[in-house]
Amino acid sequence: MPTPPLAGGTAGPAHLRPLIDTVLTALHDGATRRNGPLPAGGPDTVTQHLLRTTGLLIPDHGTGAHHALRTLVTALAEGAADPAHPHCAAHLHTPPLALAAAADLAASALNPSMDSWDQAPAASALETALTTALATEIYPHAPQPDALVTTGGTEANQLALLLARERHGPVQTICAANAHHSITRAAWLLGLPRPVVIPAPAGVMDLPALRDALLRNDGPLLVTATAGTTDTGRIDPLTDIADLTTTHGAELHIDAAYGGPLLFSPTHRHALRSLHRAHSVTLDLHKLGWQPASAGILAVPHHHHLDVLHHHAPYLNADDDTDAGLPDLLGRSLRTTRRPDALKIAVTLQALGRDGLAELVDRTLTTAHHLADLIDADPALELYDRPTISTVLFRPTHTDDTTVATIRRTLLDRGHAVLGRAHTDQGLWLKATLLNPHTTPDDLRSLLTLVTHAHTGATKEGSTPR
Numbered sequence: 068m069p070t071p072p073l074a075g076g077t078a079g080p081a082h083l084r085p086l087i088d089t090v091l092t093a094l095h096d097g098a099t100r101r102n103g104p105l106p107a108g109g110p111d112t113v114t115q116h117l118l119r120t121t122g123l124l125i126p127d128h129g130t131g132a133h134h135a136l137r138t139l140v141t142a143l144a145e146g147a148a149d150p151a152h153p154h155c156a157a158h159l160h161t162p163p164l165a166l167a168a169a170a171d172l173a174a175s176a177l178n179p180s181m182d183s184w185d186q187a188p189a190a191s192a193l194e195t196a197l198t199t200a201l202a203t204e205i206y207p208h209a210p211q212p213d214a215l216v217t218t219g220g221t222e223a224n225q226l227a228l229l230l231a232r233e234r235h236g237p238v239q240t241i242c243a244a245n246a247h248h249s250i251t252r253a254a255w256l257l258g259l260p261r262p263v264v265i266p267a268p269a270g271v272m273d274l275p276a277l278r279d280a281l282l283r284n285d286g287p288l289l290v291t292a293t294a295g296t297t298d299t300g301r302i303d304p305l306t307d308i309a310d311l312t313t314t315h316g317a318e319l320h321i322d323a324a325y326g327g328p329l330l331f332s333p334t335h336r337h338a339l340r341s342l343h344r345a346h347s348v349t350l351d352l353h354k355l356g357w358q359p360a361s362a363g364i365l366a367v368p369h370h371h372h373l374d375v376l377h378h379h380a381p382y383l384n385a386d387d388d389t390d391a392g393l394p395d396l397l398g399r400s401l402r403t404t405r406r407p408d409a410l411k412i413a414v415t416l417q418a419l420g421r422d423g424l425a426e427l428v429d430r431t432l433t434t435a436h437h438l439a440d441l442i443d444a445d446p447a448l449e450l451y452d453r454p455t456i457s458t459v460l461f462r463p464t465h466t467d468d469t470t471v472a473t474i475r476r477t478l479l480d481r482g483h484a485v486l487g488r489a490h491t492d493q494g495l496w497l498k499a500t501l502l503n504p505h506t507t508p509d510d511l512r513s514l515l516t517l518v519t520h521a522h523t524g525a526t527k528e529g530s531t532p533r
């Protein structure tokens with residue numbers, strides 16, 4: 068077999084073009100075969116079909132590029148849970164914009180690595196400009212806001228706790244029961260005390276409980292609030308929380324992994340009032356920012372806050388190289404090799420502009436309200452509450468947790484819909500996390516019809532698929 072061609076250089080694009088054509092055909096064929104939001108039949112069926120159609124993964128003699136791309140990409144697309152389908156709405160699992168995926172292809176072809184300037188001359192300059200611009204959106208009045216690109220909300224939250232620990236020693240984290248699990252895990256990973264978890268009875272942090280926790284706990288304290296909770300999409304009362312942390316001398320981190328992009332919407336940005344008062348903010352553009360994973364951000368009001376991440380590895384940031392003016396990038400992450408995720412984000416922001424992004428955000432939130440209206444109008448369905456962002460919890464009226472869980476698994480098993488599950492103090496709910504700006508009212512009506520049919524099946528047969 069001839070040596071396979073490379074993706075980069077002047078010859079790269081000519082080699083890529085026919086391969087991409089094969090990939091695009093395979094994506095189309097796989098989605099056509101699937102013909103729905105996910106493959107029907109559940110894990111065993113999907114696994115057996117995949118193994119049957121893909122054949123040996125490490126054959127003695129290669130099958131060639133087009134064959135392997137056709138086989139494996141078709142199989143993956145056929146077996147995908149595809150967030151571009153309007154009935155795939157379980158998680159903060161975004162349908163990426165085509166333009167962002169196209170930009171990501173360029174990132175793969177060029178393969179800059181963001182750990183040293185000599186691997187990423189222009190990409191590092193782009194990342195710096197983008198992170199400054201995004202940090203300025205969050206901290207418009209801060210003197211020198213800055214941000215790091217992360218693999219997502221989990222890494223951004225870990226870094227936030229790390230920065231607090233480096234500033235103050237072993238900080239005691241205080242979060243609410245609605246916080247993302249990555250906060251507790253970050254405390255564990257960093258050797259910090261277990262977070263004090265205060266109640267969130269209405270889905271948001273309870274302020275009297277926060278005041279008590281701030282009074283009862285000594286030492287350096289870090290409160291983490293959430294702007295867009297994973298289960299219900301609610302936003303903690305950020306201004307009151309910021310006031311309390313200021314009064315009690317605690318630091319504040321806001322996990323706006325989900326809700327952060329509301330900043331771009333003149334209609335909805337008021338929901339994030341006081342975001343800028345946090346010592347650090349998590350933002351995740353592979354959620355309400357329509358980026359392919361990964362596209363996380365951790366923003367801080369002053370770039371000096373990131374100094375503690377400085378690290379020396381002579382092959383990447385020798386002192387004399389830094390003195391001679393080569394940017395030192397190693398302190399921009401705890402990772403070493405790192406993809407230029409800034410490219411797809413920058414392409415998206417430039418292509419859409421503020422108004423384009425605002426329109427996407429607004430349309431998505433309107434879709435969620437429309438779903439809530441449809442549920443409200445149907446006496447057979449119960450709505451948890453009006454959506455704050457784009458998460459809608461609902462279930463059949465007068466049902467129990469087992470039936471709700473069965474409906475969800477029935478829809479998965481039939482390949483009809485991907486809905487999530489969320490527990491509140493009123494029991495289990497189906498969760499629709501709407502992130503697809505192309506979803507129509509008809510799509511929402513048919514989603515509810517599928518739920519109703521699955522419910523009828525579940526109550527008639529008492530069936531419990533897997």
Ligand SMILES: Cc1ncc(COP(=O)(O)O)c(C=O)c1O
Nearest residue numbers: 159219220221247295297322324
């Ligand atoms: C509020 C919140 N924070 C953080 C995360 C973690 O983000 P990631 O999966 O990008 O690490 C999530 C994930 O859903 C989330 O909902």
